[in-house]
Amino acid sequence: MEAKASTFVQGVDTAFIVILGISLFFLITITAAMIYFVIRYNRKKNPKPKDVKDNTRLEILWTAIPTILVLLMFWYGWIGYTPMRRIPAGALTIKATGRMWSWNFEYENGKQSEYLVVPVGKPVKLELYSPDVLHSLYIPAFRIKEDVVPGVNNVMWFQSDKPGEYDILCAEYCGLRHAYMLSKVIVKPVEEYIQWYHATVDSNSMADVEPIGLQVLKKNACISCHSLDGSKIVGPSFKGLWGSERDVIDENGKRVKVNADENYIQTSIYEPNQQVVEGFNKGLMISYKEAITDEELRQIIEYLKTLK
Amino acid sequence: MGENVQHLSFLQDNGGKKGILAWITTTDHKRIGLLYFYSLTVFFLMGVVLGILMRLELMNPGKDLVEPQTYNSLFTLHGVIMIFLFVIPGIPAVFGNIALPLLLGARDVAFPKLNLLSWYLYILGALMALSTLLFGNAPDTGWTFYAPYSVRTGTNVTMAVLAAFILGFSSILTGLNFIVTIHRMRAPGMTWFRMPLFSWALYATAWIQLLATPVVGITLLMIAVERMLGIGLFDPSLGGDPILYQHLFWIYSHPAVYIMILPGMGVISEMIPVFARRRIFGYKAIAYSSLAIAFIGYFVWGHHMFTSGMSGPARVIFSLLTFLVAVPSAIKVFNWVATLYGGSIDLKPPLLYALGFIFLFLIGGLTGLVNGALAADVHIHDTYFVVGHFHYVMFGGTGFAFFAALHYWFPKVYGKMYNVKHATRAFWVLFTGFNILYFPMLVVGMMGMPRRYYDYLPQFHIPNLISTFGSWIVVSGLIYMIVVLIQGYRKGTPAGKNPWGGLTLDWQTDSPPITENFVELPIVTEGPYEYK
Amino acid sequence: MNTNNSPSAHVHRDDEAQKMGMWFFLFTELLLFGGLFLVYSIYRFKNPDAFAHGAKELNVVLGAINTIVLLTSSLTAALSITAIQKGQKKLALGLVLFTIFCALIFLVNKYFEWGHKFEIGIYPGSDLLRAIPRGEALFFVLYYFMTGLHAIHVIVGAIILGFMARYIQTGLINSDYYVLLENGALYWHLVDLIWIFLFPLLYLIH
Amino acid sequence: MEEHKSHIIDYLTQIKVWVALVIFTLITVATAEVDFAMLTVAVALTIASVKSILVLLYFMHLKFESRILNLFVIVVMLVFLAMIVFTFFDYIFRLSHGS
Ligand code: HEA
């Protein structure tokens, strides 16, 4: 990771170097002292131990010096960190949603993207939002990370001065596909960014060749829990779902059979915990009432019909 | 000490009962210590196997061995077993039980029946935790049980959480027993500052056990109730606050890391003077630093939450306190090394493990400082750097101290000596393998590989491969060590009362000690390490 | 180090140790509830109005009566120790039995209080709790959790005191050896102590 | 291991303490109706603390126990208070500074 991918790199790396430097010094001296003593004062060479008295001045010395050193470390840690919390006014604001198990970035003009595309040299503020469980947005190259906590509005910011692509990882355990909750930051020169920002079609995905219903499913990360090929992931597969007879447990814990019609699909998506498919768990799927419009719902259903 | 032929050793004295019954109904502290030792070893080996399986899976990117769901259960159970069944009870329950009354010149602990009860609770908790492994549906939350995932997941979190609750209870009772023992049962003439340092360490530990454990107890109980009744205590969709859960969890679990390490430090403080034939340097500094660690350790828990969205001022305060808690640990290390100066050092296996402890704990502690720095932690939080850190302190620290204690008191407990040459070799295998296993984790963590990852990006491959390779060496070393000890138990030469030349009271009685420890209670007239 | 040549000491009774052990146990109990108090105070801090609103639903009179019942039982528990110290066995027994009686009254009261809440649909997991504002639901959940845990302690305390009564009867506890009774009473006082804080926190602070 | 006999507290003292406790309870119920705004919580908790100190000292005989035990009780209370204070360090600053 050469050069400065983000403005924080300098401060963070300095803190690392200072602390690791001091640590290495102590590690080496203490280890060397141990080895030396063990050899020099070996029982064969030195059968009679010296009688060494306690030494208060020494105790004070080796309390005071580490105290000063740790305060120094604290200081470097602190000054490397303060800029991370000082969000410049006028930063470009993007809403970053982390959900099981995908990232979604929503821009001020309503544009959505699975990658975080940002202009070079401009401060970017991320408003972190999670509808389900804890996640953590981590960009190693930028040295930043902040948890995405449901019900709490965490924010983070960064400024990248080097165009390129950098990994985004989820760093807070969030269930089955935690390790696959990946994305990328794409830092573009300003003009390119503006072009991208105003383009209606996301040039970073080949969305336009896929059926529109599938696009909706992908955008909302439904397919990280529901497979299209009949295999069981976290939720039941979408394959063959349409029109089939479902064994579900209703709210009173009773088993009932229902037919997978439009109504059923709608409740499954808007109120997933009302009727829980037998053999699956309540509470994993959250309500998508806010996320999916009636129009999109219709598109999903149209698409499900094709999955026989 | 005259004619004690008529006194049976505690290993033989069945108190009129037969076979296994004489063990599982015993109230003798040494027998209870051994009960803990045997059960703990079994659980520990299970944890090791889970660890090895994880390493195999992580050997290459992509799927090597198990499904993601299985992997998630693997690290959860590995963490739960290692933390709640191995390192937390580890040294206090095994060697504290065996050695504390001996060191103090007492006949037993203050409440022998309670002591047995704690062991039963331990076994109950352990069986509950492990039952999830056998009956499937093992929890997949990580040992931290973070809400709201732990409330939502369909796996058997409730059982695991209740198990941890019961194990906490067992830990509390042990701590309570030790505190009262230390206050009330010291031999005549044994003032506070004539106590061996291991007792000081156990005393400080016991206070943490008493005051921190109930907090996590109630927190885990709340998770269990939340799952069973479907109410909202921490689940944000029902008005709860997941960050509050983290506070409560770490209010216990940070002090808990000192429950793990302080007894280990106590063991090391026993050994260094004995094998260097020198009075320990800075007795009072070491004793007080245990109390200081225990006390300051209560107020640094927030360093696990630097990226959770905690308020800025709280992050700064917790970071500052985290650095301060490192100072008493440093004081101990300096005093240990100073004790070696001018001594007459005999590099027997216990000392070797003790020095190995110092080296590995140094790496673990110093990487802890990296974690404690705000800027650095934002980068490495929840990465393999942290995994490296805590294996260095827990396994390199507490684990090696456990081995040191095992090699130190083995002749006392069984009255026989293991083969020193082979034990030394086993140490070197274990030590080398350890560093090959865990050092790459620090590197790959700095590169940005998050923890609890079933699969990883290609750039993280090489360190992971090396690490997996190291895990095989460690396991070989472990097997080697166990074989040496078992051989010692079966065929070892008689060890005699005092094979290492220790001055503390445990070495003044028979090996193995008689049931009530001493024929006549000793009277103490000077400090524990007065080599002349 | 010398050894002691006097006749080896008998394993001897150490009342002081017993009592100390009990106190340490009480510390853990205090922190067990301490965790709950912490949760309560944070949630109250976050939802002050909802909590005040929820507190209005609780029956102050019943709460106050229960407070006084517990205080009285604490008194009689304490008095029973004085009685046993003075060798007044009958009185001591009577006082312990009265303490248990107070525990029962407390529980009966609690039963009616909870029963009433259940009737109007306020109980963990009820539809009503799902419907009302989140903060208020939290208040009631905590109310049940805290008073429920406390009620369990009342029951355990009463059982312990039952044993004490039995021991006084059999003479195991007597004017010379009463540390068991002291410990039983200490536990009972702890139950009272916790209620002293629960009562204002849950019932009074609007 | 000194064998020391516990202090005997006479009946009357304890009954007086009980009377005080009951009076405090009535006061706290009465003041709950009055609105001291921010102070309401403080008043209620102060009264509760006074009550608990009475229980500790007299009913639980702390007044007549060893110094060290008294010290322990104080330490435990302080540790608990510190836990609350440190947790609030997070919440006070988080909530008052907005999101
Ligand atoms: C035995 C257990 C143990 C011990 C002793 C420690 C000791 C320390 N730990 Fe560790 N820690 C854990 C077990 C332990 N830890 C675990 C299990 C986790 C992860 C939990 C999870 O998330 O699953 C963790 C995580 C953890 C974190 C959170 C990281 C993150 O998730 O982002 C932090 C942050 O500050 C931290 C810091 C420290 C510090 C400062 C010490 C200090 O006490 C270390 C002090 C020691 C020294 C410093 C070495 C000796 C000093 C010298 C020789 C002198 C020279 C030094 C100076 C100049 C001062 N630890």
Ligand code: HEA
């Ligand atoms: C003391 C605690 C302890 C010990 C000893 C170990 C031992 C091992 N651990 Fe550890 N590990 C944890 C505690 C421990 N672990 C915890 C708390 C976590 C976090 C879980 C979570 O995320 O929730 C973790 C997580 C963890 C991960 C990260 C998983 C992830 O984030 O995805 C990995 C990955 O490789 C790993 C590997 C191993 C391996 C290979 C071993 C071993 O198998 C190495 C081999 C060890 C030995 C061979 C034995 C040494 C012997 C002794 C210590 C004493 C025995 C005494 C007798 C038998 C007499 N562990």
Ligand code: CUA
């Ligand atoms: Cu999302 Cu891990």
Ligand SMILES: [Cu+2]
């Ligand atoms: Cu910690």
